[in-house]
Structures are given as C-alpha cells and as structure tokens.
C-alpha cells in the first residue's frame with residue numbers, strides 16, 4: 054500500500070458529491086474550533102429535512118427519513134489536526150486514473166475525518182436507502198475522544214435505539230477494524246459475520262486499530278461496532294491525501310453493510326447486545342502490539358517479542374503519534390487540534406528507513422525536533438537535507454517509549470473526567486434555528 058505516488062495534474066469535474074467533500078475540507082476545524090463546519094452541516098440538515106440535535110459540546114445527532122426504533126448508528130468526527138488552512142490540489146494517479154486530493158502547501162487536508170463525515174452525510178441524505186439510520190458527528194476526537202465521551206455520558210438515550218455502530222475513520226481502502234488498542238469492538242461471532250461480508254467486497258477485518266470514537270460508543274451503548282476505511286492516507290501529515298475513488302468505494306460498501314447488518318441483527322436480536330472485551334488476549338498470537346491494562350505485547354508467540362523490524366510502516370507511524378500523544382499528556386498541551394506537539398509535525402513526512410530499523414521524520418519544526426531530543430534522548434539523530442530539518446529515530450526507541458509511556462496515559466485516563474467537563478458553550482447561537490434542536 055505504501056507506494057510512491059506517480060501522478061499527473063488534472064482538471065476535475067465538480068460533481069455534487071465532490072463539491073460537498075471539498076466544501077468540508079475548506080473548513081479549517083482543528084479540535085475545539087468546529088463551529089463553522091457545524092454551522093454548515095446543520096444548514097445542510099435543515100435544507101434536506103433531516104432531524105437533528107446538537108449538544109453543548111457541538112456534537113450532532115441526526116436521523117434519516119426512515120422511521121423505526123432499531124437503527125444503524127453512523128459515526129465520524131468533524132475536527133482535524135490541521136494547523137493552517139490547506140490549499141487543495143487535484144491530481145490523477147498515472148496507473149489507475151484515480152482522483153487524488155491533497156494540499157499544495159504541505160498541510161493536512163483533513164481527510165481524517167472529513168471523509169467519514171462525507172460518507173455519513175451522503176447516507177443520511179440518500180432517499181433511496183430503506184434502512185433506519187442515525188448519526189453521531191463528534192467534535193474533538195483528535196483531542197482524546199472528548200466529544201464522543203461527552204455524548205455517551207450525557208446523551209446515551211439519544212442513541213439507545215442503535216443496533217450497531219459504523220464509524221468511518223480508518224486510513225486506506227481495505228480494512229474493517231474490529232479491535233481498537235483498548236477494546237475489542239465486536240463479538241467473535243460478529244467478526245466472523247463481518248469478515249464474510251467484507252470479503253465479497255474486497256475488504257477484510259483487521260484487529261490493528263488504534264483509537265477512535267467507536268471505542269466510547271461500543272463501550273457505553275453495549276453494541277457491536279467497527280471502524281471502516283475512509284480513503285485517506287498519511288493522516289496527520291502535510292502529505293495527507295485522499296483517494297476519491299477509494300472514498301466512493303467506502304460509501305458504496307457502507308450502504309451495503311448498513312442494509313445487511315440491519316437485516317441480520319433484526320433477525321438475530323440476541324446478537325445485538327455486546328459488552329466489549331479488552332483487546333488484548335494473552336493466548337492469541339497476533340502480529341502487532343496492543344495495549345491493555347498496562348501490559349504491552351508485541352504479539353507473535355506469547356513471551357517472545359516480535360522483532361521491531363517486523364512492524365509495518367503504518368504501525369510504526371501509528372506508534373510515533375501515540376508517543377507524541379503521550380508527550381502532550383505529560384506537557385499538558387494535548388488539546389486543541391491534537392495538541393501543540395502535533396502541530397510541530399503537521400508538515401512532516403514520515404517513513405521507515407530501508408533497513409526498517411529507524412523512522413525518518415523530515416520537515417518538522419525546530420521545536421518538534423527539540424521535543425524528540427528531550428523525550429527520546431540521544432537515540433535521535435539529526436538529518437539535514439538542504440533546508441529541511443529532520444531526524445532519524447530507531448524503531449526500537451519508539452517501541453520502548455510506547456511501553457513505558459502507558460503508565461502516564463493511564464494516570465491521565467483516571468483524571469480525564471475533570472478535563473472533559475470543561476466544554477464549549479459557543480454553540481448556543483445555533484440552538485434556536487429549528488424547533489427540534491435541543492435546548493439547554
């Protein structure tokens with residue numbers, strides 16, 4: 054999947070759907086600054102006769118035109134880790150002709166997770182869908198699942214009729230994530246069903262998820278959930294791009310899945326309730342690292358750690374972001390917008406060295422380099438390429454830090470309630486537009 058993009062410049066035909074996507078990208082909406090995009094989406098809801106509610110954090114709750122108390126819940130997040138607005142550029146892949154959308158100013162475009170929002174909006178507005186759909190569009194996912202935590206703690210009743218949660222917030226085009234790093238999102242039975250279902254569409258189930266709002270939803274609503282691929286690549290980096298053809302495939306698949314899983318669960322109501330289990334199972338051999346309860350296991354045969362060179366590029370990059378998250382928790386600057394430290398890397402290009410033993414991080418700021426020196430120590434080596442500032446970090450160092458850092462993360466988990474109550478009150482102005490809006 055990690056190939057160098059060979060592309061040609063292209064003129065694009067602006068279809069209604071593509072317009073909607075670029076519209077969403079153009080809203081600069083780092084965590085805590087989602088007001089504009091919320092305003093736009095609620096306008097779209099009103100224009101399309103879609104019932105919705107908004108809570109005081111800015112989370113949106115909506116339902117499509119199909120009545121019924123047994124619904125499929127769609128979920129995505131409206132915030133991004135962008136630190137400045139992106140200038141959008143379009144290109145086509147030479148081989149496949151797929152349409153690529155990226156920035157021309159080395160900035161996150163926000164495919165993570167505007168792509169998910171786009172899928173949810175398209176499904177809600179699609180009058181040809183006969184499945185009862187609900188949606189939860191969250192704020193501040195990138196700041197530590199803050200929006201969804203508020204939603205499940207305060208408004209679980211608004212989602213109580215959900216049979217299943219489909220979050221659309223995974224990179225790439227072929228995965229149905231069934232385990233996040235904290236919990237198993239679906240029961241073993243349901244995973245078998247999903248694996249069969251996905252395979253006929255060229256998708257496969259994967260336990261290698263990191264973290265997303267679906268964890269909060271499955272955990273609090275006691276339903277099965279997944280995180281579907283959303284056609285974005287290089288998330289959180291200035292090289293982020295969307296393969297629009299992949300995103301459209303996800304939309305097609307999401308419609309099929311919603312319909313089929315609704316039929317399956319209404320016919321098998323005993324399968325609806327699921328109390329998520331920890332993602333980590335000591336007896337199960339896996340090829341990736343999962344965190345649970347302070348234990349960290351690099352799969353393979355239990356007790357025999359996997360060599361760090363066996364990790365894929367995406368896995369190492371995920372861990373790098375987790376390390377940064379951890380540093381932000383220690384620094385107390387984890388919000389908004391994915392935290393201050395993330396900003397130092399938002400224009401960076403991350404890739405594994407040829408030997409797979411180190412991660413090269415090119416094009417971050419001086420402050421970003423300083424953070425790495427401070428927390429990862431002398432293992433971090435300077436790379437200077439012309440004017441570009443970079444470092445090389447041994448993968449082992451990242452893995453090691455990731456293990457040690459969990460303690461700090463758990464301490465944060467115990468105290469996060471205090472953080473989460475400090476909500477935003479800016480959304481009150483939007484509450485009066487529609488009689489159906491929730492009033493505080």
Ligand SMILES: [Zn+2]
Nearest residue numbers: 130165166222
């Ligand atoms: Zn995301």
